[in-house]
Amino acid sequence: MELQPYQPGLQVGLASDPGRSSEGNEDAGFVWQLILPQPGQPPWPMGLFIIADGMGGHLKGEQASVLAIRLAAHHVIRQVCLPFLADDAGAVERPPINEVLEASMHIAHQAILRQLPEAGTTMTMALLLGDSVFIAHVGDSRAYLGERGHLRRLTQDHSIAARLVDMGQATPEEVAAQRNILYKALGRGPKIEPDILYRDMDRRHYLLVCSDGLWSIVPEAEVAAIVEAAATPASACQDLVAQAKEQGGEDNISVILVARDWPLPLCAPAQAGNQCESFGLDPPVESGAKASG
Amino acid sequence: MDSWITQESMNADHELDTRRIATEDRPVALQPEGTLPAHTVLQERYEILAVQGVGGMGAVYRARDLRFSAVVKIVAVKEMMNTAPDPRLRRISVQNFEREANILASLSHPAIPKIFDYFSEGARSYLILEFIEGQTMEHLLEKHQRPFSQEEAVAWGIQVCDVLAYLHSQKPPVIFRDMKPSNLMIRPDGRLMVIDFGIAKVFEHGQRGTMIGTEGYSPPEQYRGVAEPRGDLYALGATLHHLLSGRDPRLEPPFTFHERPIRLFNPDISPTLEAAVNKSLAYDVQERYTSVTEFATDLQRALPQGLRATTDPGTAAFAGPQDVTPKWTFKCEDEVRSSARVANGVLYIGCYDNNLYALDAKRGSFLWKFATGGGIAAAPCLHGEVAVIGSEDGKLYAISQRTGHETWAFTTEGCIRSSARVEYGHAFVGSDDGYLYAVNIQSGRMLWKFQTAGPIRSSPLIVGELIFFGSDDGYVYAVDMRTGSAKWKYDTHRRVTSSPTVDENLVFIGSADGHLYAFNAASGWPVWRFHTKGYVFSSPVVVGGTVYVGSADGHLYAVEAETGRQRWKCDVGSPIISSPTVANDVVYIGSNGGTIHAIDAKRGRQLWRYATAGAVPSSPLVEGDTLYIGSTDHMVYALPLA
Numbered sequence: 001m002e003l004q005p006y007q008p009g010l011q012v013g014l015a016s017d018p019g020r021s022s023e024g025n026e027d028a029g030f031v032w033q034l035i036l037p038q039p040g041q042p043p044w045p046m047g048l049f050i051i052a053d054g055m056g057g058h059l060k061g062e063q064a065s066v067l068a069i070r071l072a073a074h075h076v077i078r079q080v081c082l083p084f085l086a087d088d089a090g091a092v093e094r095p096p097i098n099e100v101l102e103a104s105m106h107i108a109h110q111a112i113l114r115q116l117p118e119a120g121t122t123m124t125m126a127l128l129l130g131d132s133v134f135i136a137h138v139g140d141s142r143a144y145l146g147e148r149g150h151l152r153r154l155t156q157d158h159s160i161a162a163r164l165v166d167m168g169q170a171t172p173e174e175v176a177a178q179r180n181i182l183y184k185a186l187g188r189g190p191k192i193e194p195d196i197l198y199r200d201m202d203r204r205h206y207l208l209v210c211s212d213g214l215w216s217i218v219p220e221a222e223v224a225a226i227v228e229a230a231a232t233p234a235s236a237c238q239d240l241v242a243q244a245k246e247q248g249g250e251d252n253i254s255v256i257l258v259a260r261d262w263p264l265p266l267c268a269p270a271q272a273g274n275q276c277e278s279f280g281l282d283p284p285v286e287s288g289a290k291a292s293g
Numbered sequence: 294m295d296s297w298i299t300q301e302s303m304n305a306d307h308e309l310d311t312r313r314i315a316t317e318d319r320p321v322a323l324q325p326e327g328t329l330p331a332h333t334v335l336q337e338r339y340e341i342l343a344v345q346g347v348g349g350m351g352a353v354y355r356a357r358d359l360r361f362s363a364v365v366k367i368v369a370v371k372e373m374m375n376t377a378p379d380p381r382l383r384r385i386s387v388q389n390f391e392r393e394a395n396i397l398a399s400l401s402h403p404a405i406p407k408i409f410d411y412f413s414e415g416a417r418s419y420l421i422l423e424f425i426e427g428q429t430m431e432h433l434l435e436k437h438q439r440p441f442s443q444e445e446a447v448a449w450g451i452q453v454c455d456v457l458a459y460l461h462s463q464k465p466p467v468i469f470r471d472m473k474p475s476n477l478m479i480r481p482d483g484r485l486m487v488i489d490f491g492i493a494k495v496f497e498h499g500q501r502g503t504m505i506g507t508e509g510y511s512p513p514e515q516y517r518g519v520a521e522p523r524g525d526l527y528a529l530g531a532t533l534h535h536l537l538s539g540r541d542p543r544l545e546p547p548f549t550f551h552e553r554p555i556r557l558f559n560p561d562i563s564p565t566l567e568a569a570v571n572k573s574l575a576y577d578v579q580e581r582y583t584s585v586t587e588f589a590t591d592l593q594r595a596l597p598q599g600l601r602a603t604t605d606p607g608t609a610a611f612a613g614p615q616d617v618t619p620k621w622t623f624k625c626e627d628e629v630r631s632s633a634r635v636a637n638g639v640l641y642i643g644c645y646d647n648n649l650y651a652l653d654a655k656r657g658s659f660l661w662k663f664a665t666g667g668g669i670a671a672a673p674c675l676h677g678e679v680a681v682i683g684s685e686d687g688k689l690y691a692i693s694q695r696t697g698h699e700t701w702a703f704t705t706e707g708c709i710r711s712s713a714r715v716e717y718g719h720a721f722v723g724s725d726d727g728y729l730y731a732v733n734i735q736s737g738r739m740l741w742k743f744q745t746a747g748p749i750r751s752s753p754l755i756v757g758e759l760i761f762f763g764s765d766d767g768y769v770y771a772v773d774m775r776t777g778s779a780k781w782k783y784d785t786h787r788r789v790t791s792s793p794t795v796d797e798n799l800v801f802i803g804s805a806d807g808h809l810y811a812f813n814a815a816s817g818w819p820v821w822r823f824h825t826k827g828y829v830f831s832s833p834v835v836v837g838g839t840v841y842v843g844s845a846d847g848h849l850y851a852v853e854a855e856t857g858r859q860r861w862k863c864d865v866g867s868p869i870i871s872s873p874t875v876a877n878d879v880v881y882i883g884s885n886g887g888t889i890h891a892i893d894a895k896r897g898r899q900l901w902r903y904a905t906a907g908a909v910p911s912s913p914l915v916e917g918d919t920l921y922i923g924s925t926d927h928m929v930y931a932l933p934l935a
Contacts, residue, residue, distance in 0.1 A: 094783065095812070098821035098857055132813055134820070160516045163547050169513065169576065178516055183509075183547050193544050196856050198813075200798060212720050 008046050009035045010128070011262040014235030015241045016254035019213055025062035026121075027211045027249055027254035029278050032077065033182060036084055047128040048073055049139045049256045053211040055185070056119030064119035068108035068186050075104040076184075090271040098196045101125065101136035105186065112187030117280045120187035123194075124155060124209050128258065133207060135197040141254075142202045142215050144208040144223075145199055151208075151224040154197055158184035179216065184231045206233075206259040210240075213253035217244040226262060233257040298917060325584075327374065328352045334359070335419060336412055339370055341891070350699060351417065355424060368409060371420040390418045393922075396467060397422070404456045404486050407817075419827060424460055425486050430474035430532070440539035440559040443566050447596050450533050453477065453716055456590035457529065461522040461585060467521045472528035473510040474535060483926040498534030509542030512536075513576055515805030523578050526585055531572030537562055537570065550574045557861055557897060566595035570848040607615040615840045616901035620931040621657030626652065629923025632672040632912040634680075636694065640921055641680050643669025647861070649682055649690075650929070651697060654916065657931055661697030665690060669710065671752075672912070676715040676734060681722075683709025688806065689722050689732060701737030711762075712792070715776065719761055723749025729762060729770075731777060741777030745770065752792040752832070754800070756814060762802050763789025769802055769810065771817055781817030787828075791842075792872070796835035796854055801842075803829025809842050811857060825850060831882075832912070833873035836894070841880050842871025849890070865890050870908075882921075883909025889922055889932065903932055 010033050018025040033047035052069050054061030079100045081200035083093070104125065112119055122139025135143045140157040156162065159182050186192060201207060204228065214223070218240065225242060230236030237255045244253045306776070322333040326709045329352070333341045339356045340746045343660040346390070351372035353689065358366040373390045375383050391413075397408035397420070410421040431451070435930030460467040478486040512527035531542055534550050539557040545553065575581045582588040613785045631643030640654040645668035651660040666686030673682040677689040679700050685708040691700040707725030714721050719740055720732045725748035731740040754761045759780055760772045765788040771780040792805030799820060800812045811831055827845030832842050839860055840852045845868040851860040868884030874881045879893045879900060885908040891900040907926030920932040 092818055096816075096822040096857075098820035125914070129818060130816055132816070132818065132820075157548075160547060164516070167548060167576070169548075181516065189542065189543050191544065196821070198799075198855060 009043075010047050010257045011233045012047070012049075013237035013257040014255070015234075015237035017241045017245065017252065018097065019245055019249045019250060019251050019253045021250055022061070025060060025252045026056075026065055027213065027252040028052045028054070028062075028065035028069050028257055029254045030073055031074065031123035031256060034081070045260065046084070046130075047126075047258060048076055048081070048126070049126045049207070049209055049258055050123060050252075051211050051254050051256060052121045052123045052186075053120040053139065053208045053254070054119060054214075054250065056116065057189075058118050060119035061121070064112050064116050064187055065123075067111055067115065070121055071111050071124060072123065074107045075107055076100055076125070080127065080129070081127050097129075097134050097198075098242075099129065101127065101134060101196055102104070102194060105110065105136055105138060105192050106207070109186045109192040116187065120182075122158075122187040122211070123186055126207055126209055126256075126258070128201065128207070131200055131202055133201040135199070135201050136194045137197070138192060138194045139182055140180075141209065141211045144210075144220075145201065146208060146224060146227065147204045147205045148228055148266060149224075149229075151220055153220070154199065155195065157212075158182055180212075184285045189249040201235050201260075203260045205267045206257060206264060208255065208257050211252060211257040213249055213251035214240055214244050214255050217247050217249040217253075222285070227257065233259060233262060294351070300891075316407075322529075323723065327784060329354065329372070334411075334808055335370065335414060339368065339419075339421060340487075341370065345369070348651065356421075358421075367373075367424045369406070369422040369424040369902070371422060373418045375416045375418065378497075382542075387413075387418060388419070394420055396490050396531075399463070399749065400460070401535060402456060402459045402469070402485070404452060406486060406488060413856050424479065425488065427478045427480040427486070428479040429488075430479060430536070433479060434474055434535065438539075440562075441536045443537065446533055446536040446597065447566065447592050449477070449479075449485055449536070450529065450592050451530075451589050453487065454585045454592070455521075456485075456487045457525050457585040458589070459523070466522055467524045468522060469528075470515070470520055472525050472532055474532055477532070495792040505680075509545065509547065510577075511547075512550050514578055516674055521578070522584070522678050523581050526573050526581055527575075527589055528634060529585070529588070530581075532571050533570050537564055537566070548576055550696075552702050560864070561596055565591070572656075582747060590658065611823065617903050617932050618934050619903075621933070623652055623657045623659070623929040625923075625927050625929065627668070627927060628907065628925035630670045630910045630925065633914045633921040633923065633929065634673050634675050635914065635916045635921065636675045639694065640929075641673045641675065641682075641694070642921075643671060643673065643684075644927075645922070647684070649673060649680065649692060649697075651680075651694070652929065654919070654921070654931075657929070662827060663692050663697050663699070670710040674713045674715050674720070677719075679734070681713045681720050681734070683711060683713060683722055683724070685709065687724065687726075689713060689730070691720070691734065691737060701735045703730070703732045707748060710750045710922040712750075714753050714755055716755040721753040721755065721774075723753065723764070724764060725750070727764070728762070728765075729772065730752060731774070743770075743772050743777045743779070747788070750790045751802070754793040754795060755801075756795050759814065761793040761795070761802070761803070761814070763791060763793070763802055767804075767810065769793070769800075769804075769817075770798075771814070776844060777871065783810075783812065783817050783819060790830045792832040793861050794833050794835055795842075796838075799854065801833040801835060801840050801854070803833060803842055803844075805830070807844070807846075809833060809840065809852060809857075811840075811854070821856045823850070823852050823859065827868060830870045834873050834875055836875040839894070841875060841894070843882055843884075844874060845869065849873060849880065849892060851880075851894070863890075863892050863897040865899075870910040872912040874913045874915050874920075879934075880913065881913040881920055883911055883913065883922055883924070885910070887924065887926070889913065889920070889930070903930070905930065 014029045016029045036044040054065030122141045124141040125136045127134040137155040140159050144156045159180045160215040164170040204249035226239045227236045241253045328344050328397045342355045354370040356370045363816050394411040407423040451683050476489045510528045511533040512524040538555045593660050625644040628644030628645040633642040635654050640652045648662040650662045665684035669686045671683045673680040684690045689703045705724035711723035723729045728742040730742045744808045745764035745766050747764045749764045751763035767786050768782045770782045785804035785806045787805035793802040798814045800814045805828040810822045825844035831843035834835045838854050840854050848862040849861045865884045868882045871883035877896045880894045887905045889903045905924035905926050907924045909924050911923035918934050
């Protein structure tokens with residue numbers, strides 16, 4: 001097996017397109033990443049990736065998705081990421097990730113209620129810290145974790161249609177017309193409780209976050225094939241958007257793709273763990289804490 | 294005092310969206326934009342006094358009717374601002390408003406506000422209504438912060454049934470379509486009013502309406518555009534579920550009431566009442582009550598039965614004699630705080646009478662005991678031929694399982710209350726001297742020691758090359774097993790006496806700060822923490838993606854391992870220090886009240902309990918069909934499991 005060239009950071013692509021809609025682009029995408037050098041150890045990647053799909057009409061949807069992203073990202077970066085740049089990283093108070101992510105969504109939710117009372121937005125946020133990815137999610141944008149030959153959805157859509165299908169009360173075809181009625185979104189309801197997930201993400205994996213403009217049009221198998229065939233994550237995102245538009249996507253289309261290595265390592269799923277470990281490139285995730293004794 | 298907030302009956306913007314959200318009330322802004330200033334006079338008759346609430350499409354005002362100059366007649370003015378750019382949508386909005394006026398004008402019921410007038414001025418339309426003093430049920434729920442009693446909820450429920458029965462008996466029937474706490478007003482005299490007929494609809498069979506409703510309370514068929522009387526029944530059931538369980542359905546996925554049985558959150562509710570509410574919440578319309586009158590009858594029945602029934606499952610089951618009879622008991626000379634271990638048919642357990650006991654696990658007969666120089670709080674670790682156990686005399690002992698004789702002893706500078714773990718040929722144990730020790734299991738010689746700033750009573754967990762444990766200095770530590778140096782540490786600011794457990798790559802541990810923590814094992818990142826209202830000295834266990842842990846707040850908690858969300862909690866009536874054990878979908882745990890509890894691992898319901906005569910900080914051990922546990926009543930118990 002051929003070793004991939006060592007790439008210390010993250011390989012990232014982002015594309016957002018109004019699609020064939022004449023109403024402008026209510027989607028917004030956010031990408032932020034850094035590579036944290038560590039004494040005597042490989043650098044540690046960190047990143048925040050968000051897709052928000054606004055709703056509300058008359059520019060309100062656009063404003064809602066952008067406002068929500070700005071405020072949520074600001075909170076997460078300030079609470080989780082920036083402390084690593086402080087003088088004594090070992091002494092940093094590390095708030096539980098779920099609380100930071102929940103708080104960031106709450107801040108965005110409150111801001112929309114206050115400033116854009118007619119609007120709302122979905123938000124799917126992925127915080128990557130070393131080998132771990134944390135997802136906070138509200139609405140029907142989606143996060144997927146993939147590797148060669150395999151793509152798995154991490155999030156559940158907060159839509160009535162998805163709920164009815166989950167309950168076995170309807171087939172996806174029967175509720176297709178209601179696919180776009182959400183029961184949870186930022187800016188709607190008394191308070192917001194996002195779904196929070198936590199997954200390992202090693203060098204064989206890629207993370208894909210997208211709005212419904214992609215997943216409702218391009219089947220998952222096709223998404224996986226486009227990703228795996230692309231020269232870079234950026235071109236993969238362009239290709240995915242192009243495919244959605246070609247298949248008649250009326251809606252806004254946004255997608256973010258993140259991987260540690262590109263091209264994706266050639267791992268057979270059955271033994272992927274072993275093979276990827278044999279690259280020996282995973283930087284150990286050291287918090288920087290010092291022993292007192 | 295608050296007033297009623299209008300439900301937006303039709304949001305024009307939604308039609309332009311790629312996506313819609315079911316309608317929802319907005320919180321009342323302090324200085325709502327676009328509302329009429331005080332002293333504005335409408336139709337030369339209604340003087341605006343104050344804004345009472347703001348809804349999606351306009352405000353509700355308190356106003357004075359100037360026609361009655363001799364008295365102060367207060368009325369409510371409900372406003373609709375019609376700002377939709379699309380003339381078709383504007384027309385629909387006005388039609389809805391007029392429909393509300395016409396429905397109200399045709400109704401006469403003491404729990405429905407009277408309508409006096411309606412008119413339009415420019416882009417705004419107004420209804421003049423009876424002014425109702427009181428608070429919305431939603432406001433009461435917010436203030437109450439806990440479930441309502443069944444007597445209160447049933448009394449309200451029956452009043453709502455009466456109103457709905459009246460509406461449904463109209464020809465054609467009027468479907469309210471938006472039953473929820475914010476549309477119920479409770480007057481100062483306790484009488485209930487149903488407000489906001491913004492989307493009430495005169496029912497015609499088979500008609501498919503616009504999909505509008507309030508998430509969480511709305512019946513499933515409403516999303517298919519079906520509005521019929523049994524939809525109101527469902528929404529009332531949902532409202533009662535909220536009142537009785539204290540769980541806001543708007544924060545849960547739709548149609549999940551059956552996953553949150555009321556009695557799980559409010560055991561005081563009678564099973565009869567729970568069953569009645571469940572029936573009103575059936576997904577399938579045909580499985581609900583056929584009418585609200587039938588529902589009201591069952592609610593009425595539930596109450597007196599309920600008063601008797603509150604003492605059945607969960608509580609009454611324990612009121613009588615013991616639920617189980619021990620297979621055997623063994624009496625020691627002092628408190629048994631240690632937990633048992635069993636190997637080759639022999640049970641080993643420590644006692645505050647300084648001894649480590651070896652008993653025949655089947656019969657409870659005495660085999661041998663080994664006397665240390667202090668009380669034994671720790672549980673033994675059985676490894677090969679020896680039992681390794683620490684004592685409050687400061688020593689860690691390796692004792693031959695066969696003979697009960699000492700193989701070696703290792704001395705620390707403090708009491709040992711931490712239970713030793715043996716891995717890779719070494720015993721790891723904490724001491725009140727603040728050190729974690731690595732001691733060779735053959736020779737009893739120290740390999741290294743790791744210093745913390747407080748006693749270590751937590752028992753170490755070894756995963757791969759890392760050792761996880763807590764210290765009374767407030768930190769959770771991950772120490773490299775080979776070098777004895779810290780890989781990471783995390784400050785919880787309170788004692789960490791709980792012992793860690795691991796699942797996948799998450800490490801779980803409790804703290805006296807009241808939280809159960811989940812850390813990324815490699816990096817020490819706290820992935821989540823779960824709040825309880827007491828110290829968490831209990832050590833968590835993970836089974837099937839659920840973490841079980843006890844708290845000094847008197848509850849056993851089941852928490853989703855991945856997300857830190859509560860699955861259920863079970864009130865055991867006294868603080869928990871004991872650590873749970875799970876076997877065959879049953880969680881076993883001791884409590885300071887002296888009782889050993891068996892709790893359904895899936896639902897959190899008590900299955901049985903056994904009372905001892907002292908607090909039970911000891912943790913249960915399940916071996917085959919027997920549960921072994923100690924108590925501060927000096928006894929070791931072997932309880933049969935079905």
